[in-house]
Amino acid sequence: MRKLFAFALIASLSVLFFSCKKNNIEDNGVPEITGTITGKVVSPNNRTPIRYALVFISTAKKLYSTHTDINGNFSLTAAVGTGQELHVQTGNGDKFRSIIQVDVIANQTTPLSDMIRLNQVGNFAYLAGSFDKIENILIDSLGYNAQSINSTNIQNIAGISNFDVLFINCGAYNTYENSNIDSAFSNFVSGGGSLYLSDYSMDFLTGQNALTACQVPRYYGFIADSTVCSRRTGAVSVVPNAQVISPELQYYLGKDSMSISYNLGSWERIQSIDNNFWQTMVTDPTDNSPLLIRTNQYNNGNNNAPLVGSRDTSHVTICHQLGNGTSITITVNANAVADHLAHGDSIGACNNPYQSGWIYFTTFHNEHNGQISEDVKHILEFMILNL
Ligand SMILES: [Zn+2]
Numbered sequence: 001m002r003k004l005f006a007f008a009l010i011a012s013l014s015v016l017f018f019s020c021k022k023n024n025i026e027d028n029g030v031p032e033i034t035g036t037i038t039g040k041v042v043s044p045n046n047r048t049p050i051r052y053a054l055v056f057i058s059t060a061k062k063l064y065s066t067h068t069d070i071n072g073n074f075s076l077t078a079a080v081g082t083g084q085e086l087h088v089q090t091g092n093g094d095k096f097r098s099i100i101q102v103d104v105i106a107n108q109t110t111p112l113s114d115m116i117r118l119n120q121v122g123n124f125a126y127l128a129g130s131f132d133k134i135e136n137i138l139i140d141s142l143g144y145n146a147q148s149i150n151s152t153n154i155q156n157i158a159g160i161s162n163f164d165v166l167f168i169n170c171g172a173y174n175t176y177e178n179s180n181i182d183s184a185f186s187n188f189v190s191g192g193g194s195l196y197l198s199d200y201s202m203d204f205l206t207g208q209n210a211l212t213a214c215q216v217p218r219y220y221g222f223i224a225d226s227t228v229c230s231r232r233t234g235a236v237s238v239v240p241n242a243q244v245i246s247p248e249l250q251y252y253l254g255k256d257s258m259s260i261s262y263n264l265g266s267w268e269r270i271q272s273i274d275n276n277f278w279q280t281m282v283t284d285p286t287d288n289s290p291l292l293i294r295t296n297q298y299n300n301g302n303n304n305a306p307l308v309g310s311r312d313t314s315h316v317t318i319c320h321q322l323g324n325g326t327s328i329t330i331t332v333n334a335n336a337v338a339d340h341l342a343h344g345d346s347i348g349a350c351n352n353p354y355q356s357g358w359i360y361f362t363t364f365h366n367e368h369n370g371q372i373s374e375d376v377k378h379i380l381e382f383m384i385l386n387l
Helices: 002-019 134-141 180-188 199-206 247-253 334-342 376-386
Strands: 033-044 054-058 061-065 075-077 082-088 096-104 110-112 123-126 147-149 165-168 194-197 228-234 238-245 259-264 267-272 281-283 289-295 315-323 325-333 357-362
Touching: 033 096, 054 075, 054 325, 061 075, 061 325, 075 082, 082 325, 123 134, 134 165, 134 376, 180 194, 180 199, 194 199, 199 228, 199 267, 199 357, 238 247, 238 334, 247 334, 247 376, 259 376, 267 289, 289 376, 315 334, 325 334
Parallel strands: 033 110, 123 147, 123 165, 165 194, 194 357
Antiparallel strands: 033 075, 054 061, 054 082, 082 096, 228 267, 238 259, 238 281, 281 289, 289 357, 315 325
16 A cells, blocks of 8 residues: 555656646647636635645546646646636545636637636535634635534434535544444445544544553544554644645645644644554654544445445546556546546546545644644645545
8 A cells, every 4th residue: 555655646746747748749640739728716715725726627538737836826738629628626526626618729828717716515514622623714714614513413324424524623522432433434434435533533533542552452443553543642832843744735835844833732642653554744853753644545344334425426536547657536527437438547536445535633733722823724724625
């Protein structure tokens, strides 16, 4: 799986920096005639530029793609044609995407007259916490929506299966952890649902007992204890030089280090981690301990679990082959799938062997008495947009 991740990294990097610069000659040797579209992508409330969004036009022959920059701006060069569908997506395109019609005019740059608002197409829910409010960023800052659910809803997969994403704030863990919740979450992630958890919510992943040594088993939790162990040993502190090691996150932030404030003590410090299962995105340079991790490698093998999420059949997520062994996950209209399969694509996201959801875990809070740093806010935006 490590090789897969390395592959994914190279693939995503090559998409970032070399997309659609491959050639300007079509298969038949005739020079390709292209034009350029420029524009800006923002959140629905117009307040937040959407960074690192994938912008593409897909023809039967070729995918023309680029990413938005740190200000949400893009410049996409594609084959000429009127009424073409210009797609904008983040993540796999199954939770956030917009499609507009554009005319690509030969040898001309056409600026879009309106900003593109990135639409939410997945169903989100959150579990309120004591110290955290991820919903502040999701709803207030970005302008998306999520339903508040409670401990009763998570006792059974039926209570959460309509959602594509669950946000679990720190402090939501307290009294109600049990094997029913473990089973619900296990089926949720295996069925393609994504989870975000912060700090003490680690209990939902590997279970309780976070004050004891890592050799002591954790109670409950649906992820094997061997994949990650944290202890509540974090001190009130600032990590001034946290290392951003994920290339995607570096692109999103526009830098590779940042300051993270831990305003409350006894946070979940990660002691050990299985790097084949988890991808570490941010570390503390003093001991290299992970501060932000994610995985899409979880699956419980239960083929009888119900389908999860909004289950929109009008669009299909596929792994599109870019050539040279690289690939990219896009979500396209259902009626475009046949063309993609014909040039060697496959159904489902790339580099996701079980088509499971993501699990993101942050050791740091998402609400610092209502005030988090801009950098932390941007990290949480990235996480939300790429679940
Ligand atoms: Zn394709």
